[in-house]
Amino acid sequence: MLNIGWVKSTQNEWLDPRRVNWLSVDADGVYLIWQTGSLIGGPTWIKAGQGNVRDRMQAHMRDSRITRFSNLRFTYASLSWNQKDGVERYLGETLGPLVAERFPDVRSVPVNLPLVA
Numbered sequence: 001m002l003n004i005g006w007v008k009s010t011q012n013e014w015l016d017p018r019r020v021n022w023l024s025v026d027a028d029g030v031y032l033i034w035q036t037g038s039l040i041g042g043p044t045w046i047k048a049g050q051g052n053v054r055d056r057m058q059a060h061m062r063d064s065r066i067t068r069f070s071n072l073r074f075t076y077a078s079l080s081w082n083q084k085d086g087v088e089r090y091l092g093e094t095l096g097p098l099v100a101e102r103f104p105d106v107r108s109v110p111v112n113l114p115l116v117a
Helices: 053-060 081-095
Strands: 028-035 044-052 072-078
Touching: 028 053, 028 081, 044 053, 044 081, 053 072
Parallel strands: none
Antiparallel strands: 028 044, 028 072
């Protein structure tokens, strides 16, 4: 298993995509978007993806399939180019996000998941 560092705010909280300072997000890697406080007790996973985190997240925040949810949070982890596809596939297979068009056709690379509520 690949141990990756999921990013939190300076207050040690998961990031709110509606309030984040996008200029401070400068990373290339994988990311997760989820809704907190779902009725089933855990998070509702909305999206798993990869790429330039700022660019991808700003695009997702214009996507009504994602913004229709309240209490959104996200996190990301910087990864090298040769790790992103396998990690994204693992996140997609493991979490089953609601907004998922496709995942890379590669061997999945297991990683530690962020501990979210």
